[in-house]
Amino acid sequence: MKYTKRTFIYPIFERFWHWSQAALIITLGLTGFEIHGTYRLVGFGNAVSIHNTAAILLLVLVAFTIFWHFATGQWKQYVPTTQKLGAVIRYYAIGIFKHEPHPVRRTRYTKLNPLQKLVYLGFKLLIFPIMATTGLLYMFSNTLGIPISPIAFLHVLGAFLLISFFVTHLYIVLTTGRTPLTHLKPMITGWEALEEDDHAAPQAAPEPSAD
Amino acid sequence: MRSRKKFAGFLIGVGSLLLGLGLVSVVPSSAAAPLVIPVQGVAQGGTADHSQFEILQGPFATGPEVTAACLTCHTRAAQHIMQTTHWTWEQKVNDQLLGKNNVVNNFCIALSSNEPRCTSCHIGYGYKDKTFDFTKETNVDCLVCHDTTGTYKKFPAGAGHPVYEAREFPVGSGKMWNPPDLALVAQNVGKTSRATCGACHFSGGGGDAVKHGDLDTSLINPDRQFDIHMAADGLNFTCATCHNAVDHNIAGGRYVMQAKDTHGVDILGRDDQNRASCESCHGLTPHRTDAKLNEHVARVACETCHIPALARGDQPTKMWWDWSEAGKMNTEGAPFKIKDAEGYDIYDTQKGEFAWERNVVPEYVWFNGEIDHMVIGRQIDPTHPVVINALKGSADDDKARIWPVKAFRARQPYDPNTNLLIIPNLFPNSPEDKEAYWRSYDWIAAASTGMASVNQPFSGEVAFVESVMYWPQTHMVAPKEQALACEACHSTNGRLAALTDFYMPGRLQHEGLNTFGTVLVGVVLLGVIGHGAARLILRKNNKKS
């Protein structure tokens, strides 16, 4: 039988990481496109200072986060799987319009559905490394004596991809819950009401620690 | 469990500490050491009181007589001067023989056949035509540079001499030029000053502020806002503070320029002994708190940000000169002038049409110090504006930096059959000189004698061609508060919009990528909006059914 149970799903570090990363990336995006020349907000010079500072902070944060993922075993959440991947894609393409239930049930052991795993892994292994590498090369281009034109090209390309991800992410988080807060609140409080079977068995990831 | 909790707490603690440190580092440090400004007095003094020297008691009838007296003590001074371009008006650069004797410009065009007028700014006496004796020591004019009384002036049409009896100039203007007291001047010689250098250099092109854009009489007594170095109430530099002389040879110059000084601060005995560059004093990393600005030094001349405008002083500078309009007569059939509201000539029968401007945004060019000058006898392509002095350099050239320039544009006479710029005889050299344009108002006559004076052919036809001459800006350096902000260049349509041969953030370059990105984000946005809308509509339908 099924019932919902208040479950502790996001430990405090994960929430801290999520929100500070969000703030830093929004800051980087806003200042980045000012640097690019898309609009004027805080002035070019200020935009560069803020962008550089936020970038360094983000790198530090990510360094800690990588460590945390390995120290806690949470990295396993991102191991990609094809199981039910087709079902999830079908759900967002068709099922969601027909009020079908989501094909994958979230548990505290599998916080991410197969599509999320793939997208987040892509973010971690593709977009973020591109942004960090091109960003650092950009920062030290004069010292290294390398031309910035191709670096800027990749960096801006990555930024556009990132914005696309961000828009989709916001849409899903804010509109697929019962209310816009349904998926937002757990990332703030750590607790989420999850559907559970009697016989929910521990899977890949270990149990997150409660505070 | 407990240890995990501690671990998470530790991570957060370190993370927020780093966040805090990072934020602190954004706040600009204001605790820079105070700048010590050594206040220099007026450049005067020395150990010899020239008024006590018997040989300087006079009376002196002419300038050369004074020079003879100077040379009795300063026995090698004339020999020094004779080695310099101030004297020779000639300078060999690569394969080009340059110097005022050999180049063409787009102001009064060229020296030859106009000597007595032009040579009122020669450092000698009597350069009235090609027969001038460049070896005669008493032909050197010591006083024009070393006068401290402000009473010694070369007569504008005197081939370098002052007047020895009162004369009117311009003729008919009522402006009288009175002879200086040469003995008084000789007894009061001293170091050069902003006024002595400026006597010629502020009036390039024939009048105050006409030519350079960064040199005019506002520099005789400037304030700090106007020139941070020369400010009478500040550092009080003279020209020679930077344009230092070695054996009367003055550092700096416009035929070869140091577009990028890689020496840094000049150290006695080791460096080039040329202080006429910003780096000579400010070094190669002049910004004390901003590394990013110091990185700019490699590709951007200091002047680009620190001289935000041309003609920042009281006087406007000439920006346009149309010789093709010259020669019109008024209703009485006489030459005339039209002045603007401030009294600057905007039309003159002798010279044509002018435009004056102050606080002009400079143009910007890549410049590596090499200049290709228009010399007498070089053919032009009349289908394009003639570049009188092409400043060399590009983004790919490591020696080049971005420089601010005054681009002076003009229309000037050329021979459409030979494609040679015309050297016109403008100034009537003598009462017999009937061909000079300023007497005959006849371009054919003026071109004939002018071209003959430089042994160049003339077909008998005169046409006009547009030309441009570039004046790299180095003076009138503003205080740092007025330096350009980043956005002046790092913006769409910024000051460097014309320089498209390199990537610079802030100006929306990589157009294809921008289009792709905009479309991508647009599609994603429309996608989620469409997805959401479809869900809403279908949900309503579901409820209804």
Ligand code: HEM
């Ligand atoms: C660790 C990550 C990052 C680093 C190290 C970094 C570093 C930099 C640097 C050094 C610049 C050049 C600033 C200058 O002109 O001096 C820059 C520009 C820019 N950044 Fe980043 N950045 C990072 C992340 C991001 C992110 C996440 C975004 C967008 C969401 C972003 C968007 C941009 C954009 C659009 C530009 C303008 C590029 C141009 O027009 O040339 N950056 N970044």
